[in-house]
Amino acid sequence: MDKKKQVILSLRNISQSFVVKDEVKPAVENVSLDVYDNEFLVVLGPGHCGKTVLMNVIAGIEKPIEGQIFLKGEEIHGNDRRIGMVFQSLNLMPWRTVMGNVEFGLELAGMEKMKRRAIAQKYIDLVRLTGFEHSYPHELSGGMKQRVGIARAYTNNPEILIMDEPFGALDAQTRYAMEEEVLRIWKEEKRTVIFVTNNIEEAVFLADRVILLSNCPAKVKQVYDLSPLGRPRDLMDPEFLRFRTEISENTDLAL
Numbered sequence: 001m002d003k004k005k006q007v008i009l010s011l012r013n014i015s016q017s018f019v020v021k022d023e024v025k026p027a028v029e030n031v032s033l034d035v036y037d038n039e040f041l042v043v044l045g046p047g048h049c050g051k052t053v054l055m056n057v058i059a060g061i062e063k064p065i066e067g068q069i070f071l072k073g074e075e076i077h078g079n080d081r082r083i084g085m086v087f088q089s090l091n092l093m094p095w096r097t098v099m100g101n102v103e104f105g106l107e108l109a110g111m112e113k114m115k116r117r118a119i120a121q122k123y124i125d126l127v128r129l130t131g132f133e134h135s136y137p138h139e140l141s142g143g144m145k146q147r148v149g150i151a152r153a154y155t156n157n158p159e160i161l162i163m164d165e166p167f168g169a170l171d172a173q174t175r176y177a178m179e180e181e182v183l184r185i186w187k188e189e190k191r192t193v194i195f196v197t198n199n200i201e202e203a204v205f206l207a208d209r210v211i212l213l214s215n216c217p218a219k220v221k222q223v224y225d226l227s228p229l230g231r232p233r234d235l236m237d238p239e240f241l242r243f244r245t246e247i248s249e250n251t252d253l254a255l
């Protein structure tokens, strides 16, 4: 069987809701999906549709009111270290250097210094921050901070990496550059990536498959297989534009 098509993560009937001023407000409704090993999956949806809530549920930060999550066929409950996360607001520790931030997870896990430094250095090199090991977050540009966040996540050696709108706060040029970078890193250091965005072009540029979510509460509206596009992708290619238009016409407007 094609290795790419092995299911690594399954969501079954995931629902999440919150009580706001005595009213139950659903945020995610009955989401079921399979994620394949090593694929680049993009979860696309309008603003405030429930994307972050869904990612928090997968990462075990929130417990869903209904549904099950299976990792490699076994049900998981809550946080699992095989699932890592890169946030838009990176939560870098300003008092720690790039190295200090990247090695933090391994330090917490009690790994001795030489060993954890070697692993952290590998990922600092991978994200092309070699030479900035001793810099502090305030000395870095937005794109460089994202690189630190990516290196930190990889250093913890997750099998699945969730990236929740990592480039939402970047200017357009840096964003394009980081999209290329994230694909380069994914090709060099294969992991399953679940990348969240509300940007259709970004989704079509990056994804093996796009999961299109509806407006809040988030439901799976459609799944698009973009493998016919091949890689690298050209934003002006007629097939690229056809997918972009098709997804755009099917996307709910953010309320």
Ligand SMILES: Nc1ncnc2c1ncn2[C@@H]1O[C@H](COP(=O)(O)OP(=O)(O)OP(=O)(O)O)[C@@H](O)[C@H]1O
Residues within 6 Å of the ligand: 018, 019, 020, 025, 027, 045, 046, 047, 048, 049, 050, 051, 052, 053, 054, 165, 198, 216
């Ligand atoms: N802890 C909470 N309590 C109450 N409501 C919440 C909570 N967390 C999320 N929500 C609500 O759930 C809905 C979905 O939020 P979520 O952050 O998942 O959206 P999103 O799709 O990630 O949006 P964006 O693209 O703007 O980041 C929103 O209406 C939000 O206000």
